[in-house]
Amino acid sequence: MFTGIVEELGTVVALTESADAARLEVGADEVLTDARHGDSIAVNGCCLTVAALGTTAGGRRTWTADLMAETLERTTLGGLVPGAPVNLERALAAGGRLGGHVVQGHVDGVGTVLRREPGERWDVVEISLPADLARYVVAKGSIAVDGVSLTVVDAGDDRFTVSLIPETLARTTLGTRAVGEQVNLETDVLARHVERLLAAGVAR
Incomplete structure (x- = not known):
């Protein structure tokens, strides 16, 4: 992972x-x-x-x-x-620090950069969200965008926003992703497991 x-x-x-x-x-x-x-x-x-x-x-x-x-x-x-x-x-070595969140490297879908708002110290970026992934994305939850662990600021039915700090802007491709460009998305795997367990419980 x-x-x-x-x-x-x-x-x-x-x-x-x-x-x-x-x-x-x-x-x-x-x-x-x-x-x-x-x-x-x-x-x-x-x-x-x-x-x-x-x-x-x-x-x-x-x-x-x-x-x-x-x-x-x-x-x-x-x-x-x-x-x-x-x-x-x-891949994370055993005993290594989990600095971001648990990322599997299994891309769930592709989003498109819809909007960028440059700030004095950070950029706010809005990205489209495939309908089948929306239920796994919540405000203040985690999402990986092009492999970068980020915290969701706002989440809607078809889009979400994130704030990119100077370190992220300088050290990753997200610093130059323009409106209209596509990015890989991986939602929080824990949300998927919870959904499956709850569904199994209801089925019983």
Whole structure:
């Protein structure tokens, strides 16, 4: 699992598509200091498996992951282009600090940036919310946007707002996400478990 605390901004080197899959190569530094084949690294909030390690012609270290059809359909990763920055986070090590919230790296859906209000110290961002996810998003609850752990300010039936502090603006892709751009969303997994347990209790 992950915490939603982005470790670094990586750079897309290549996205090679095939009939029903794709292979993504990303340039990185921090997340590759101890990376091995089979490790999990989240890219914009989507958990991927390290399939290969390499180096670009310019000498930057890279890692490669395979994207199956489900990933391409449910996330924004299929639209990545070479040079695009991406949020990267290694899986949480046992005993590590849970600085954000419990993030699985399983993207629930895609939202669109509807509005940005720049402030003196932070930006308020409004993002569309797929109807089937609205019941899991509540004011002051947690949500992961492109893999970044955030606190919901306001929640509606089809949208929500978050406030981005200077650290988030400077260290993640959310600092430059423009109106109209899409982002990966992962709702709080605890809400999903509670819903399932309550439904089972009612069924009895």
